[in-house]
Amino acid sequence: MHKCMKCDGPTKGYKCDVCGEESASHDPNHEHGSDHCMPRCQECKEAEADCRC
Ligand SMILES: [Zn+2]
Ligand SMILES: [Zn+2]
Numbered sequence: 001m002h003k004c005m006k007c008d009g010p011t012k013g014y015k016c017d018v019c020g021e022e023s024a025s026h027d028p029n030h031e032h033g034s035d036h037c038m039p040r041c042q043e044c045k046e047a048e049a050d051c052r053c
């Protein structure tokens with residue numbers, strides 16, 4: 001399983017750090033680019049770039 005790059009905790013689903021759109025699986029065709037559709041931290045439910053755990 002992928003680990004959150006900020007807190008090293010578990011992730012669940014994916015979330016865009018630009019628009020906040022969530023998806024169950026990675027969307028390479030997301031409008032803000034595949035890099036912004038990033039794993040979502042399971043603790044705070046934020047995209048891993050926005051994790052403050
Ligand atoms: Zn995290
Ligand atoms: Zn987006």
Ligand SMILES: [Zn+2]
Pocket residue numbers: 007041042043044045046051052053
């Ligand atoms: Zn977090």
